[in-house]
Amino acid sequence: MFKISENTLRIQESATMAITAKANAMKKAGEDVIPMAAGEPDFDTPATIVAAAKQALDEGFTRYTHASGTPELRAAWAKQVGQARGVTYQPNQFMVTAGGKQAIYNIIYALVDPGDEVIIPAPYWVSYPEQVRSINAVPVIIQTLADQDFKVSPQALRAAITDRTRLFILNSPSNPTGSVYSRAELTALAEVLVEKDVPVLSDEVYDALVYGEEFTSIASLGEEIYKRTIVSGAASKTYAMTGWRIGYAAGPADVIAAAGRLQSHSTSNPNSVAQKAALAAITGEQGTVEVMRQEFDRRRQYMIARLRAMPGITCPEPHGAFYTFPRVAEHYGHYYRGERVDGSMTFCRLLLEHEKVAAVPGVEFGNDEHIRLSYATSMAQVEKAMDRLERLVKELD
Ligand SMILES: Cc1ncc(COP(=O)(O)O)c(C=O)c1O
8 A cells, every 4th residue: 555665665674573573472471581682781770860860850851952962961971972082072063862873873864875885894783784775875894704803904994995985884892793993903994084085983882891902982093083083872881771762973063963954853852851861871970880891891701701612612702892792603504403503593593492592693793603692681691591502502413
C-alpha cells in the first residue's frame, strides 16, 4: 500500500536483531541467559545526577530549550571538552544532541551530499555506514587488521581518499575493538587529512574509558587538524546515562550551525530535564567515573586472560571502551554437535542456543572472524560467561 522511500530501503536491518530477539525470548521463558552483547554500562546513573533531574522537574524545567541546548550546558560542556583536549570551543562551536548518535547523524547530514564518499575503518560501529547510506552517500570501508591493533595506517587512509571524499570517521577508543590510537598514530593520520583537506568526525564517546594508555583526541594535534575536526561524544557511557539521551558535537562554528538547523527542524532540543542532569554530571565530582573505569578494567583483564587460554581463540588487547573482540575463526569449518560453524553468526547462535551466552557476531561490524563480548556486566556474570564459552569451544571438533 505504501511505497517505502529509497533512503530508508537502503538501511539494512541489523542481523543481530535475530540473536537479540532470541536472547530476549529465552530470558522471558526463564532461561539463564548471560548478556555479553550489552552496549551500555551496567552501573546506575550516579545519585547526584538523578537528584539534579528530580530538582529540574520540581522546578518546572519542562519546556522547550534552545534547539542546540541550554546556554548553561553548552558553555559548561564546551569548556570541559575543550580543556580536556587542550583546545578551545566557544559555545557557538558546540551543540547538545539527543545522544552521541544524533550528533553523528547531524554532522554527516551537514557535510555530506548524495553520492559523496565517507571513509569508515572496519571493524566499525554499526550505525556509521547505515547513517551514510540513509542519505544516499557511499561508505568507503578500509579493512584493518588484528595484528595492527585494528588501526588505519596513513597509507591506507591516503589510498581511500578520492575527489568525492567528504568525511573520515574515526572512533578511538573503538567499538567494537577497544583499540585506542596513540598520539603518534593520530599525528600521522592528521598529516594526511590536512594535506588532502578532508574533514574528520572523531567519535570520542568512550574517551573516559581507557586502560593503561592515554586518550588523545585528534583535535588536539595542532591548529590545522583542529579546524578540520568535529568531535562527537555523550554523557551516555561516561556517566552511565544511556537512556537519558544526551550527547554533543564540537567543531567549526559554521558546521555546528548547519547541524543545529537540521536538529531544530527534526527533533528540536534534547530533553530539558536530561540536560539539567547532564550539567550536574559534567560539573559535579568525577569520582564515580573512576570507580566505574577501574571495575571495567578489572573485568577486562580477567576476560583477556581467560579468552587467551581457550583453544582456538586469540584476543588482541583492547585498551578502551568495554568490549573484547576475540578471534574465533580458527573454529570455522569445525562442528559443534553435528552443526558446522561457518562464520560469526553461527558461532554466536550456537553460543546462545547451547550455552546461553549472548554475544554479537563480528560480521555486524564488518569482520566475520571475530565476535564482540561486552564486559559491561557484573564480574560474576563475566566469569560464568567465560566458563560457558570455554565449554563450547572445547566441544568443537
Ligand atoms: C562508537 C559509538 N558511538 C556512538 C554511540 C552512541 O551513543 P549514544 O547512546 O550517546 O547515542 C555508541 C553507542 O553504543 C557507540 O558505541
